[in-house]
Amino acid sequence: MTASLKINGTSYKVDLPEDVPLLWVLRDEIGLTGTKFGCGVAACGACTVHIDGEAVRSCQVALSDVWGDVTTIEGLGSPDAMAKIQQAWVDHQVAQCGYCQSGQVMQAAALLAENPSPTDQDIDDAMQGNLCRCGTYPRIRAAIHDAASRLKEA
Template sequence: MAHTLTVNGTSHQVDLPAEVPLLWVLRDALNLTGTKYGCGVAACGACTVQIGGEAVRSCQVALADVWDEVTTIEGLGTPEALHRLQQAWIDHQVAQCGYCQSGQIMQAAALLAQVPSPTDAEIDDAMAGNLCRCGTYPRIRAAIRAAAQTQEG
């Protein structure tokens, strides 16, 4: 069945079953591979994207249940004009293996959209569902704080 969805500002028509997870629509049908498969049960956060500005686990959202525009890591910034979080990630050398980072950044972007100047406790609470096997949590928190200050300044 054909479905229309808007991803990163572009309308797409995909002919896939309604129950296909958004993660696979993005990766396989639209070739947007920045969103990663981690666990498949919404426990790790590697597949985090935004739907209507809300951070969601794309492995658990069926194509038919996409209710608003989807934003992936590819739609957050560009190589020429990085999003302030992407720049903060670089400045604070957050990534080690990098696998979880697109999900981490998408979760952090949703947080900053809701809470422009989060406390450390708010950052920790918002990011708790995004796992990093490399353990870069202190750098993640520092990068989010830096991006929040960039937004303020």
């Protein structure tokens, strides 16, 4: 199958079987390795990307099912908006091993785009499908609150 995709604002053509997961298209064909393979069954969130602004698990979206523009961690937001989210992550020392962090940031960005003033419960609900083996969930929550404040100041 030949497919045209718009990823991070750039158009790509790929010739792959229609059932190839978007994750492998991004990593192996396009060379965008910020999206991580974690479990392969959409249970960990490491492969989270946005399709038309919606946070999805790219390991479970077949190439033929991509319905819109794809945004990966490499293309998330404007440089200023991304800097605010990333700076909150740094300030709260969220990452330990760091493997899950691109998925965590992508999920957090989708949450903040939809809900610029999330409560603790909103954050817990939105982030529950993103696993962190290091257990930095309190730091993730604090960083999301901090990023929300920073984004409001802009």
